[in-house]
Amino acid sequence: MTNLAIELLVLTVVLINFGAILTANIYSKSLEENKRNRLFCGKSLSNPYCII
Numbered sequence: 001m002t003n004l005a006i007e008l009l010v011l012t013v014v015l016i017n018f019g020a021i022l023t024a025n026i027y028s029k030s031l032e033e034n035k036r037n038r039l040f041c042g043k044s045l046s047n048p049y050c051i052i
Contacts (some may be wrong), residue, residue, distance in 0.1 A: 001009075
């Protein structure tokens with residue numbers, strides 16, 4: 001493999017890992033927000049601030 005092919009392969013691996021880390025971070029934040037909504041909105045369905 002040439003030097004350019006190796007650089008492209010490394011760049012592709014780095015970008016894929018970076019995307020996976022960002023996706024996992026966004027997913028965990030959405031889970032935390034979902035837990036918070038369940039805790040806050042669990043007792044009252046008539047609360048206008050609860051959007052489920």
